[in-house]
Amino acid sequence: MAKRKPEIRVRTHGIYTKWESASRTLPKISEVTTKIKAVVDVEFGLIVNVKGGKNLELFYCIDHPGILDDQGARRPPFDGSVYVKTNDWDFYLGDTIWEPVHDKLGNWRMTLEIDGNIVADKTFKLIEPADPRSAG
Numbered sequence: 001m002a003k004r005k006p007e008i009r010v011r012t013h014g015i016y017t018k019w020e021s022a023s024r025t026l027p028k029i030s031e032v033t034t035k036i037k038a039v040v041d042v043e044f045g046l047i048v049n050v051k052g053g054k055n056l057e058l059f060y061c062i063d064h065p066g067i068l069d070d071q072g073a074r075r076p077p078f079d080g081s082v083y084v085k086t087n088d089w090d091f092y093l094g095d096t097i098w099e100p101v102h103d104k105l106g107n108w109r110m111t112l113e114i115d116g117n118i119v120a121d122k123t124f125k126l127i128e129p130a131d132p133r134s135a136g
Helices: none
Strands: 007-016 029-032 035-037 043-051 057-063 078-083 088-096 106-114 117-127
Touching: 007 088, 007 117, 043 106, 043 117, 057 088, 088 106
Parallel strands: 035 117
Antiparallel strands: 007 029, 007 043, 043 088, 057 078, 057 106, 106 117
C-alpha cells in the first residue's frame, strides 16, 4: 500500500505576539502581512499545519539579508530540523528583530522542506519604520 503524502498548509503569516520557546503555546497572529517594520522585538514568521506527517523530519531555513557576526562576517542562514510530533501538528517558524537593526533590513525567506521538497515558502520584507519626526 502506498504511503499517503502529508498535507501541509500555511495557516497564518505575518506579525505575531511574543513567542516563548519553552511554552507549548504558539504565538498569536497580530497582523497578516509580508512587510514588517524593523522595530526591536517585533516577532514575525509563519505557522504551518501538517496533517498525516507524524514522525517525518521537517527541515527549516531562515535566509536573512546579511546579519553580521562579531567579526563583521555574514552569518549563514538559520536552519535545522524538527520531527512532526502528531498527525495534526502546528509549527511556528519565525524570528524577531534585535539591535543593530540596520543589518536586518531586506528580504527574509523562510522555507520548510519534507523529503527534499519545499512545502512552505514565504518571504518577508523588513523595512525601516517611518521616522515619526518626519510626519506632519
